[in-house]
Amino acid sequence: MGGYAQAHxxxxxxxxxxxxxxxxxxxxxxxxxxxxKEINYYEIDLFDKNFDELNFTTxxxxxxxxxxxxxxxxxxxxxxxLDRAVYICxxxxxxxxxxxxxxxxxxxxxxxxxxxx
Amino acid sequence: xKYLTMILATFALPALxxxxxxGNVEAKCVIQTDKSGVYGNPIASKLSTTPADGGVLPVIxxxxxxxxxxxxxxxxxxxxxxxxxxxxxxxxxxxxSVTQTSDAGMSGYEAxxxxxxxxxxxxxxxxxxTWFSTASSAVYGAAKPFSGGTYTASVVATCIPK
Numbered sequence: 001m002g003g004y005a006q007a008h009x010x011x012x013x014x015x016x017x018x019x020x021x022x023x024x025x026x027x028x029x030x031x032x033x034x035x036x037k038e039i040n041y042y043e044i045d046l047f048d049k050n051f052d053e054l055n056f057t058t059x060x061x062x063x064x065x066x067x068x069x070x071x072x073x074x075x076x077x078x079x080x081x082l083d084r085a086v087y088i089c090x091x092x093x094x095x096x097x098x099x100x101x102x103x104x105x106x107x108x109x110x111x112x113x114x115x116x117x
Numbered sequence: 118x119k120y121l122t123m124i125l126a127t128f129a130l131p132a133l134x135x136x137x138x139x140g141n142v143e144a145k146c147v148i149q150t151d152k153s154g155v156y157g158n159p160i161a162s163k164l165s166t167t168p169a170d171g172g173v174l175p176v177i178x179x180x181x182x183x184x185x186x187x188x189x190x191x192x193x194x195x196x197x198x199x200x201x202x203x204x205x206x207x208x209x210x211x212x213x214s215v216t217q218t219s220d221a222g223m224s225g226y227e228a229x230x231x232x233x234x235x236x237x238x239x240x241x242x243x244x245x246x247t248w249f250s251t252a253s254s255a256v257y258g259a260a261k262p263f264s265g266g267t268y269t270a271s272v273v274a275t276c277i278p279k
Contacts, residue, residue, distance in 0.1 A: 006149055006150040006151065007147045007148065007149045007150075007180075008147070008148045009145065009146075009147045009148075010146075011143070011145055012143055012144070012145075013143065013144035013145060013146065013183075013186060013187075013278045014144065014278065036150060038153075087277065087278075089275075094198065094269075094271060103153055103154045103175055103194075103269060103270060103271055103272055104150045104153060104154070104175050104177055104271070104272050104273075104274055105271040105272065105273045105274070106148040106150065106177075106273075106274050106275075106276075107148075107273060107274065107275040107276070108146055108147075108148060108275075108276045109275065109276065109277050109278060110278065111277075111278035111279075
């Protein structure tokens with residue numbers, strides 16, 4: 001097995017939805033940890049149950065993050081999309097110029113709407 | 118004197134307090150890339166991660182902290198993310214298997230997996246670690262030789278809460 005961790009981690013799995021400072025917009029707070037040495041960019045996305053993309057905003061849709069760094073990020077979307085929004089995911093982005101043999105793209109998702117009963 | 122002794126005895130008692138240590142284990146999924154894959158080139162028209170073809174299988178480890186909270190969806194590639202210019206079609210095949218588990222109870226994951234097109238779905242019903250490897254093969258149209266250059270394709274490993 002590898003001599004060092006190559007991990008992608010996003011928490012919480014079931015985040016809470018909170019009101020934002022903008023009327024009609026809700027906010028979800030998440031935390032992200034990059035322990036993939038060869039990856040420095042991750043993309044944030046919001047999906048419905050069929051993994052179709054929904055509109056949202058965040059400070060940076062592509063996060064630049066170094067190895068071993070942890071970051072918090074907020075995702076904002078319309079309150080009217082609450083019924084449709086299901087998954088918030090971060091996906092590793094592999095640079096085309098990357099000479100490493102990084103052929104594994106990792107995607108970790110959180111699910112809105114609470115834990116399953 | 119008797120009262121004084123009682124008062125002193127009271128002060129001599131050790132102070133006791135209960136300090137609670139509270140821990141919370143929440144659902145968490147960590148995807149570890151244990152090994153990146155390498156394409157071998159056993160014949161001019163074929164690229165393959167299979168060791169018999171000179172390749173290296175990518176190994177992906179999923180760590181889940183809570184049982185029955187996630188599915189692992191692993192998609193083998195159907196196109197190159199970067200390659201020299203190709204003028205013909207490429208025939209892709211692939212598969213994903215469980216190669217190692219941290220719990221004997223996970224041995225059923227392989228038999229219970231479902232395959233939807235090029236995605237293999239594993240129901241992570243137990244807490245712990247599971248290692249998966251993905252075989253990928255690309256054969257260039259009409260047995261043409263692949264042009265010289267670097268070929269990269271991505272296996273997509275997704276962890277989805279239930």
